[in-house]
Structures are given as structure tokens and as C-alpha cells.
Amino acid sequence: MTTEMAEPASKIELPASVAGDGEIPTFHITLRVRRYDPEISEEARWDDYKLTMYGTDRVLDALHKVKWEIDGSVSFRRSCAHGVCGSDAMRINGRNRLACKTLLKDLDTSKPITVEPIKGLPVEKDLIVDMEPFFQSFREVMPFLINKGHEPTKERLQSVEDRERFDDTTKCILCAACTSSCPVFWTDGQYFGPAAIVNAHRFIFDSRDDAGDMRLEILNDKEGVWRCRTTFNCSEACPRGIQVTKAIAEVKQAILARKI
Amino acid sequence: MQVHKYDVVIVGAGGAGMRAAIESGQRARTAVLTKLYPTRSHTGAAQGGMCAALANVEEDNWEWHTFDTIKGGDYLVDQDAAEVMAKEAIDAVLDLEKMGLPFNRTPEGRIDQRRFGGHTRDHGKAPVRRACYAADRTGHMILQTLYQNCVKHNVEFYNEYYVLDLLIVDEDAVREDGTPYKQKRVAGVVSYDLASGELHVFQAKSVVFASGGAGKVFKTTSNAHTLTGDGMGIAFRRGIPLEDMEFFQFHPTGLAGLGILLTEGARGEGAILRNSEGERFMERYAPTIKDLAPRDIVARAMANEVREGRGCGPNKDYVLLDLTHLEPAHIEAKLPDITEFARTYLGVEPFTDPVPVFPTAHYAMGGIPTNITTEVLQDNDTIVPGLYAAGEVACVSVHGSNRLGTNSLLDINVFGKRAGIAAAEYSKTADFVELPEDPEAMTRGILDGLLSGNGTERVAQIRKELQDTMDANMQVFRTKESLEQVLRDIASFEERYKHVTVQDKGKRFNLDLLEAVELGFLLDMAKVMTVGALHREESRGGHYREDFPDRDDEKFMKHSMAYLDNSVTAASSAESVAGIRLETKPVIFTRYEPMERKY
Numbered sequence: 001m002t003t004e005m006a007e008p009a010s011k012i013e014l015p016a017s018v019a020g021d022g023e024i025p026t027f028h029i030t031l032r033v034r035r036y037d038p039e040i041s042e043e044a045r046w047d048d049y050k051l052t053m054y055g056t057d058r059v060l061d062a063l064h065k066v067k068w069e070i071d072g073s074v075s076f077r078r079s080c081a082h083g084v085c086g087s088d089a090m091r092i093n094g095r096n097r098l099a100c101k102t103l104l105k106d107l108d109t110s111k112p113i114t115v116e117p118i119k120g121l122p123v124e125k126d127l128i129v130d131m132e133p134f135f136q137s138f139r140e141v142m143p144f145l146i147n148k149g150h151e152p153t154k155e156r157l158q159s160v161e162d163r164e165r166f167d168d169t170t171k172c173i174l175c176a177a178c179t180s181s182c183p184v185f186w187t188d189g190q191y192f193g194p195a196a197i198v199n200a201h202r203f204i205f206d207s208r209d210d211a212g213d214m215r216l217e218i219l220n221d222k223e224g225v226w227r228c229r230t231t232f233n234c235s236e237a238c239p240r241g242i243q244v245t246k247a248i249a250e251v252k253q254a255i256l257a258r259k260i
Numbered sequence: 261m262q263v264h265k266y267d268v269v270i271v272g273a274g275g276a277g278m279r280a281a282i283e284s285g286q287r288a289r290t291a292v293l294t295k296l297y298p299t300r301s302h303t304g305a306a307q308g309g310m311c312a313a314l315a316n317v318e319e320d321n322w323e324w325h326t327f328d329t330i331k332g333g334d335y336l337v338d339q340d341a342a343e344v345m346a347k348e349a350i351d352a353v354l355d356l357e358k359m360g361l362p363f364n365r366t367p368e369g370r371i372d373q374r375r376f377g378g379h380t381r382d383h384g385k386a387p388v389r390r391a392c393y394a395a396d397r398t399g400h401m402i403l404q405t406l407y408q409n410c411v412k413h414n415v416e417f418y419n420e421y422y423v424l425d426l427l428i429v430d431e432d433a434v435r436e437d438g439t440p441y442k443q444k445r446v447a448g449v450v451s452y453d454l455a456s457g458e459l460h461v462f463q464a465k466s467v468v469f470a471s472g473g474a475g476k477v478f479k480t481t482s483n484a485h486t487l488t489g490d491g492m493g494i495a496f497r498r499g500i501p502l503e504d505m506e507f508f509q510f511h512p513t514g515l516a517g518l519g520i521l522l523t524e525g526a527r528g529e530g531a532i533l534r535n536s537e538g539e540r541f542m543e544r545y546a547p548t549i550k551d552l553a554p555r556d557i558v559a560r561a562m563a564n565e566v567r568e569g570r571g572c573g574p575n576k577d578y579v580l581l582d583l584t585h586l587e588p589a590h591i592e593a594k595l596p597d598i599t600e601f602a603r604t605y606l607g608v609e610p611f612t613d614p615v616p617v618f619p620t621a622h623y624a625m626g627g628i629p630t631n632i633t634t635e636v637l638q639d640n641d642t643i644v645p646g647l648y649a650a651g652e653v654a655c656v657s658v659h660g661s662n663r664l665g666t667n668s669l670l671d672i673n674v675f676g677k678r679a680g681i682a683a684a685e686y687s688k689t690a691d692f693v694e695l696p697e698d699p700e701a702m703t704r705g706i707l708d709g710l711l712s713g714n715g716t717e718r719v720a721q722i723r724k725e726l727q728d729t730m731d732a733n734m735q736v737f738r739t740k741e742s743l744e745q746v747l748r749d750i751a752s753f754e755e756r757y758k759h760v761t762v763q764d765k766g767k768r769f770n771l772d773l774l775e776a777v778e779l780g781f782l783l784d785m786a787k788v789m790t791v792g793a794l795h796r797e798e799s800r801g802g803h804y805r806e807d808f809p810d811r812d813d814e815k816f817m818k819h820s821m822a823y824l825d826n827s828v829t830a831a832s833s834a835e836s837v838a839g840i841r842l843e844t845k846p847v848i849f850t851r852y853e854p855m856e857r858k859y
Contacts, residue, residue, distance in 0.1 A: 037766060037768065038768070039766045039767065039768050040766070056517075056605070056606075064720075067720075067772070068718070068719075068720030068721075069718075069720065071763065072719075072762065072763030072764050072772035073763055073764035073766070073772060075764075075769050075770075075771050075772075076771075077300075078485060079296055079300045079302070079484040079485055079486045080300075080302060080304070080305050080484045080485075081484065081485055082305070082518075082520045082601060082605070083601075083604070084304055084305050084400060084597075085296075085299070085300040085301075085302070085304055085305070085484065086299065086300060087296070087297075087300050101604060103604070103605075124455065124768065124769060125768050125769045126769075128769050131297065135297075138411075139411050142412075143408050143411060144359075144360060144408040144409055144411060144412040145358075145359060145360030145408070147358075151358060154354060155353075155354055155357040155358075155363075155370060155371050156357060156358070157365075157368070157369035157370065158365055158369050159365065159369050160365050160366075160367065160369075163362060163363075163364065163365050166362070167362070170362050170394075170397075170401065170404070171397070171400075172404075173299065173304070173400070174299050203360075206360070206362070208360070209360075
């Protein structure tokens, strides 16, 4: 296969004011992918791929180029390809990111770009991990509105300020970038992890919800918020810009304030 | 063979599937099968809002919403369905609020509402604030809220179970007038477990299709990689017709070159489209509501500006979405995500620079035909007992030839709920239909054929060429010649598809194989769409024929119905292609006479 096949993310030429000289620069990268397929070998390995990419391409475009033109067995999840579905969280140059939101030009392309599965969850194949333990923790914090009052005929009222109180944690896309960046989670898989706490926070601080105490009690558990060591990895990893560590701190304070 | 038995099986876990599951799961034993994880579904990418005539911020009523929907669809809408949707919209929004959806609020604490394309006060007099929203993440909030409520109700999910076949049994039956016919009955589905590579048969009394659209037939699209028309394709291959497939919506404001969606809500909040001369060109195309005209009109206007040399950028191949006159704080509060997309992917700062945009393939108006109870039709009049469809995979038809913005989030909630209730209620009275002998046979044949192939053709190469010809010839502007070109191309792709090779021969997460299967559905759907477009010699809504620029109610005020029919050969029909038979179905009118569509 010699023809250029995979389309760049964007072939659009922007005005000089935005894109410099307007030409789309191409450049060469080495993509170093962590490979693992227990059907073939119990050993994981690194495979290097030399690729020519465009200035606006993302890591996901590089992975697609490998899969579509070189080796179809390279396996990774992806769907929306613009950072809203949360399928393609992976460890890129040692940091958790979404492959579809990480532009190659923002990485150091003079060295190989390493791509590995997120840590702390069992690897199934290549970049695909078992997400079930992650979603199990999510389900355990009762991530749904519980309101004990009478159902109004119209909507429940909520002030603009009350709505704003939990806005940040409504942005979570359950990609697991935060949880799988947490050193506590790596060593203790029982820890709820940042994402579950973020989703508990979203309801604890929702003025319409009546089950905050129950959630705080769940998170007061030995595998709950107190395991957090405030390393801020989670906040740095979040592709939605959620201030995860702050949300965890607010949950800790709420537990202390209510003296459960 | 692994066989599971459920009262109700729902295929797809986006908005429509999960809304159905919440109803069905509380009434009957229900399983939801998805080729992704529920929260990865593309409902989450919807941005701007969900319309309902709550009248929270200004006078409004559901009859105006009904009218706008029908006019927006250029009168090809089934009016009974549009009435149902606009009327039930109000409860659909309130349901979501009670489930916990964090809508933006008015100063009084009510659900806030904003303007959206084609939604008007009093039958077109002026834009109306009808779209309920949560910043520009309304779809995300709907998807999360529905998933949260599925967790609450212990809905049983089979994640990464890719449904590949619908098990249908043909029974001899007789119509009231004495003519014999084949009555289709649903027995279940066959799915492929991505993790293990094993096939699983799900026997069910009711099956609900809620598997979304087929936008990946186009290159420039707002759709996810996974939206490959599987549900439509599966039904079509089993003899269910597909309705109005020639109508595909191109959303005006995709990020240029990328197709990533920038919500129409941006224009609802005051953003303006400009050409290379800085002109607000929509004033010429839709003098009354300008930038808030329906999507087909705006998309065509943009493509026309580019074609006539008034495009922007070094290659004059896009126009600009201008938000620079809006307050940065207002943009930050109402449109945080799309401004981030512009920064991340194009490096453009929307506070100070206009954003390059061009139409992007967005939504299939057509799909599996249903009545307003979401029962699937096997022909114009006959339902398939126990088979339901809702959301983008279905054609009920509330969108006609052009869907209004926000009406898809509404569609999935209103008709998803109806499907869940109807499927569960049916399962209480029905018996299981006996599984056909060797139910996995067709699926195993497809998979084994692809795995054992040793040709030289690559899936990605054929898919790219398909997407290229669809973008070039089946997009906003169409002609007889361009459509015939697509059909010639597809014929050659189908031949090459027989010789594709799948490199990954393993059983575990074989996504290489999955992409090869998806390409088969994409080819089928592209062909059905193009045959419909060739046959429809008029221009209506999202379908614009340069060689037939006017709407022709006399000949074409009717739905098209495409059937798989191997007795049709290329030579037997000038307008069809081998294997597809086209028929028509009457449009349902209640109270609105077709008028000329002006904004």
C-alpha cells in the first residue's frame, strides 16, 4: 500500500492571521504503541510506526493511519472523535488524555510518541481495558437524582445560583482519565476513584436532591474520599477541565460539616 | 449456540434506546444491547437544545410547534406524528427535569429557553424562544441523565454486543379482502460479543431498534465513527422497507474541514454568518428570520456563497460564523464547548476571530418506517407485531424532508418512551416466536466470509472512496449525472468489497472485522439513499436537485419506500438499481395544507 490513504483531520487552510503561512505543514512522527494480545502472547511489547502526518492531526488520526494502512490488528476504542464520548482515554507520553483531543503538534515529535492503555484497569487487548470495575464504582455512589418530595406538575424550581453550584461536575463523560491517573487507585483497586466521587458531588450539591447524606456516608467508607492524597493528577488529566481535586475536597468538607 | 430469552430486547443505548429501557425495564424483563458503552452514544454530542412549548419566557403553544415542524419538513411530515411530538414535548422535558437533568434556569428558577432555527411565533412571524437547554451540552446531559436513571432502575445492559441480524419469520396470512400475503413476525436478534468474538442469540417477544444513524456514508460529517447505519441495514436485509432515505440533513455549521458540530444555538444566541465580503448573506436568502432559517436553507445558502466565489480563506472554501460582537461572558456561559472546539481543533479564538464553518452531514431524516405507536411497518399498512423503532434509525415521520434543530432530542424522548411502553405491553400478551432453524447462519456467513477472505482490498480504502464520492455528488447539490456517478461508484465498491481482507484473525476485540462489517452496511445505505435521490425529480427540504429546482407536489408529495428485491435487475428499471425496488406511501395530513415555504 503506497498511496496516501487516511485523510488528515483537517485539510482546511486557515487565513494567515490564524495559521501563519496558510500552508498545511506535514511532519514525520514515530508512534510507539503498547501491544498486548493474550491470544498471541502473554507478553506485552512495543511496536513503532513511522508516519507522515498533518499539522492539524490528532493522536487518534495517527492511530487510525496505523490501523487502516499498516496493521489492522492494532485495537483501541473510539467513537465521536471530538472529545465528548469518552471512549479513547489513553496514556500518551505518560499522561492520560483523549487521543481525539490531543494534537500531534502539541507533543514533542522529535522523539517517539508513546501510547499505552490507561493504568489500574485490566488490559484486554492493546489499548483496550476492562471498564467494568470503573462503572461498578460509579454505580455504587447512587448517581441519580433522589427526591422525596411530591412530584410537582411542572418543573422543580432551581435558582440560577443553585444550578451553578454543581455545574462543573455535570461535565463528566466517564472516560476514566482521572481515576486511572490516580496513584491511590493504581495500588488499591477498591478505592472509588475520582470519577465516582465527581458523580456523587454532582448530586450532593444539587439543590433538588434529598439523598446527599446517604452518598456522604458511602464516601466516608474506608475506600471513600479519605483515600485521596490530593496529588492533583486527576484534575490535570480531566479532558473536560473539571476541577476534580476541588470537588473531592468539597465532598470531604461536607462529610466533616455534617459530622456523619 | 448461546441463547438468551427476554421479553423485550432494545438494540442501541443512546437517547431513544435508554428512554425506551426506562419504561420497558419497569414493566417487562428487558435487555439493552449496544455496540458501545451507553455513555459513548452519539446523543451525547448533541448541543443546542430540545424544543417544547413550555412558554416559560414568552408566549408559545404546541400548535405553533406542530406547524413549524411540518413547514420545516417541507410538508412531507406525517402531520399526526408531528402533533403527537409537539404535544408530548412538554411532558418529555418535564420528565427529564424530574429525572434530574440540569437545565439552565431563568431568574425565576424555571427552565430557560432560547431561539433555534425554524421555530417561530404564530406560524412564522418571528423567532420564538422554545429550546430548553443546558449550555451547549444538552445532548450530553440527556444521555447522562437517562443512563443515571437506567442505573437507578437496574436496567440490564449488554455492552459491546454488536447486533448483526434481526430474526424474522414469514408466516402465511390472508388480508381482510381475501388476498394472501406473508406476515413478518419477530423472533429475536443475533449479536456478536466484541470481547470474546462469540455469537449470542437473543430470543424476544418484542424488539426495539434504537441504533441511530448512518452519517459515515459521508466524509465530512458531525457523526461518530460508529454511526454506520447498522440498524437500518439489518432491517433492510430482512425485507423491511426504508422510508425517505434520500433526505439527509447537512448541518450548516460544521468546523471547516473537520465537520465537528457547532450548535445552531450559537446563531440562536446572536451569532451571524458572513461571506468573504463581510456580508450577512442570510438576509438575502431568508429576509424574515435570516440566520435562524431551517438548516437545509442555510446550508444551501452557504454552499452557494462558496460556489459563487464569496467563500473565505486561501481557497475560498468556507464561510465564517461570527461571534465577535457577543459578550465573552455570555459566550462562556451559553456556548462553552463549541468555543473550545474552535480553539482546540482550528486554533481560532472565537471571542476575537470568526470561526471557519461549512455544512457537515448530520442527520438521516429517513429510516425504518413506523406508525405513531412506533410499530414497524413491513409495507404501507401492515405492522410487524413485536417490532418497534425509535430515534434516528426510524422514520415516523416527524422530520419529513428536513428536520428542525432540537427536534431530534425531542424525537428520541417522545418516541423512545412510546416504544418502551408499547414493546413491554405487547410482550405481556404475546408468545415467543419460535427461532428459525440455525438462527446464526446469516451472521456466521458474513463473519466467516470476511475473516477467510484473502483478497487485496482494504476496508479503509473503499470506505474513503465511498465517502469521497458521496461528498462530491450526493451532498447539498445533486443532479441526475452526479447521482448516476455515485451508483456506478458503489457498484464497483460492492465488487471490491467481495475481495476485502481483514488482517486481524483473532476473536478478542476484533475491531478490524467490525469495521469490515460496518462497511457492508454503509454501502447498502449509500445505495438506498442515492437511488431515492435519483428517483425524486424535485427539490424539497434537504434534497435539492439542480435539474429539478422546484417542489413538485403533484408527483412527489409522498414518502418513498425502498425494498430489498433481488428480482429487480439493472435493466428492468431505468430509475432503480439492481436489488432495490422503490414504492411510495401517502403523506398523512390533518389540518395543514401545503404552502410555499418561505422564511
